[in-house]
Amino acid sequence: MDRKMRRAVGTSSISIPAETSRRETTSSSLPKYKFHLGACSSSRTPASSRRSAKSCVIVSVVEGRGNARGEVGLASMDALCSELSLSQFIDTASYTRLRIQLQVLDPVEVIVPDTAMDKSKSMTAVVEIIENTFPSAELTFVARQHFSDMRGVQLVQQLSTDESSNITAEVLQKYYCMAAAAALIKYVEHIQNVLFAQSSLKITYEGLSKVCFIDVNTMHSLEIVGPPGHTRASSNRSLYSVLENCLTGGGVRMLRSNLLQPSADVSVINARCDAVDELLSNQPKLERLRAIISGAYEIQHLVTLCCYLEKEADSIRSTEQKLSQVLNLKDTLNLIGPLRKALDSSKSTILKACYESLNDARFEEVRKALNERLSSKATMVEKSSFGVRNRRCYAVRDGQNNMIDLARRAYEEMLADVEEKAKEETANLADAKLVYTAQRGFHYSIGIADPLIELRLPSMFIQVVRHRASISCTTRELIKYNDRIAVAVDEIMVNSNAVVVGLLSQIRASIGYLYSVVEVISTIDFFASLAMYAMKTPTVRPSFSEANALVIRRGRHPLLDIAIDDVIANDCYLSKESRIAIITGPNMVCFPPKIFSFIHSILIAFNFAQL
Incomplete structure (x- = not known):
């Protein structure tokens, strides 16, 4: 698409009302992003004013000026969830890290200060990176005054829940990170017509340590994921599409994040391999876990209900949606007992940690509160319009x-x-x-x-x-x-x-436990998806020596396994002393397909091994 046309349909400038009090109610306009229970559409039309999507991630980006140019503050939040992620880093002249982070987050919208529209000011290059990397994402310019680090510190301290957040005094001193957070929180409240309650958000700072950075072009060359704005039909040939057997939105996001930023911590990788091995060796347990989480609604969206303050007057339509979501939250929490029982005999570190997270006294408190107020008869027996209305009425x-x-x-x-x-x-x-x-x-x-x-x-x-x-x-x-x-x-x-x-x-007093439930369900879904792939396809476990050497014996190319019946397995070895391979020969100028496939296989195998 022509760039001028792209800016015309894909960018906008918005003025957020000045904030006098967080208790002041917002306007009665409909939220920009909406979640439809039971059927979420993943279509994302940039110019659309109303969206229905499983993931509606909005990213706020701000860059330093003058001597601080190149230092980038990033804040991201799903408009349908209540988890805020922050990061700040010094980037290269080509903004490699920013491009990687945007690829991982896969935003539907990016907000930047309105000063970026002035070609003579800073952030012009950042805007170009955003437009070129994510042409399908909506680019919105917000008044520079909303990118306030002081206001960001206040909001983060006010809204974060201590149990689920990792915000320290050091993080609060990160100027650009806090500025991006202030603008994003205010913007989400404005477009979604909500107010976040105190101590309700899960706010985490991503230090970008002990992870591998994969360049955006390399991601696409290795076919780890499809290109930005791709449709599901056009992205079947990617490592992500091969591994994706997830049943929840949280599991999908965890899989994508770990594929694009594989772990560089050997202990974490081994713990994950142990979890997959346990599920592979106990197929009834795997099937039981998948059967349980398949009945769970998108709990990360349901938990968000507890984060909203009461407005002066909710519309009837809004109340109907709220009732349906609360009933779905009750039904989902009823699965915690069977899920906890299925995890009781787990031996791997990660699955045992999941069991311990669910084995919390607050579960009974939340369930008791729901059962005292909500009727046990309000179950989704009939999915007709009349049945849905009766469910809400009762x-x-x-x-x-x-x-x-x-x-x-x-x-x-x-x-x-x-x-x-x-x-x-x-x-x-x-x-x-x-x-x-x-x-x-x-x-x-x-x-x-x-x-x-x-x-x-x-x-x-x-x-x-x-x-x-x-x-x-x-x-x-x-x-x-x-x-x-x-x-x-x-x-x-x-x-x-x-x-x-x-x-x-x-x-809301037990929201920390609900965030733990969200994390557990996403984690189980993620590992169950990997185990399902390993059951259908011949796979091997990577091994790591004491010297941190990575060894893959008889590794196979995941994508070639789909297209070719007789795939030749290869051994791979990577260590601190042996991490570069130079392939020479008279035909290397043209890169014969077999040699290229071999290199491709090695690279994608190492990526898969560190998942």
Whole structure:
């Protein structure tokens, strides 16, 4: 795409309202990024004002000026989650580290100070790097005043939860890191129409130590991941697509992050290999773990509910979504018991640590709070529109709020009246039945065998719409019932919201445990995905000597295993003294395909070994 056109459709400048008080409510506009329960779309259209995605990572970038040019502060956050990641580093003139970090984060949007629009100021090169590296990401310019390190320190101290965060006094002194955090937090609150509660965010500083840095061009040459903005259909030939058997969004992100930044810590690598070995040697345990986490909703999105402060007036639609998410959180936490039992006999260090993280007294406290306020009958038995609405209406236990109980009684009486009225009005229509949709409410559907036959209905039937095999219609009496039912449902939602807000406030005290649950589920999903690949494909375990030499015996190219039946295994050796291979010969000028495949195989094998 032409660069001028790219800037026209992919960039924007936004003015965030001045902040007088964090308690001041935001506007009633809809959030820019939305999460649809049960069906998340991963399509990302840069110019779209409303998105539905499993991952909506927003990155804030700021660079030093003058003598500090080249020092970059980075903050990243998924707009649908409550985890903030920070980093600060001195980059090269070509911004290699920045490009690597952006590739790992895979953002849908990048925000930079509006001073970057001035070609005479600094950060012009950073903007060009962002545009060239991620042409599909939306680039947004935010007023420079919001990149305040002092405000960043205040927000980080105010919002971080001590148990799940690793922010130290040294990190708080990192000027550009704090400036990027201040702008990002304020921006996410603005576009998502939310306010974060005190001590609710998981804020971590990524020191970029003990990891391997892989250049962006090398990532693509080795086919570790597909190019930015790729579709799933066009990215099947990559190491990521071969290994990706994850069941949760957290597992997918962990796999991608570890592929693009493999560990350089031998103890960590060996511990991971032990975990995969244990799952491989105990297939029933692997299948049990995958069966359990497959029933878990995207818990990282559900935990975010506990991080939001109550606004003066939530819309009915917002309340409905909140009720559904709280019920899903309850269902997901009900899986902790079986998951803990499945991990009880684990021997590897990582799986034992997962068990210990789940074996926390706060689990019973959270579950007790949910069971006291929420009904055990509100389960997703029927996935129809009517079933979903009933689940929300009966989400709160009886006796929690008298107004809810009265509104439910009226709701049930009107449902009975609707059924009686439907029998009366359709007595002479044999194929007519009462149906419900979210758009029209209760109405009639009349089946027709021959679409060419004209069906004459009595005059009381109005709003007639002809479909291929049916006719839908309603009556004035049915419309009146729909209006009255809608009023009763709204009354239930408003009063249920008050109960849920109190429940979330109570759970917030144990949010550190919920973050541990998110981490455990993502970790198990990640290792189960690797174990699933190892079960289907001949694999070997890499070995490390005391001198940190990496040895791979009879290693295979993961991508060639898909395309070729008879793959020749190769031995690889890498040590501090023997880490460079020079291949010479008369034909090396043209790089014959076999030699190139061999080099490619060695490089990708080492990357895989350090996963």
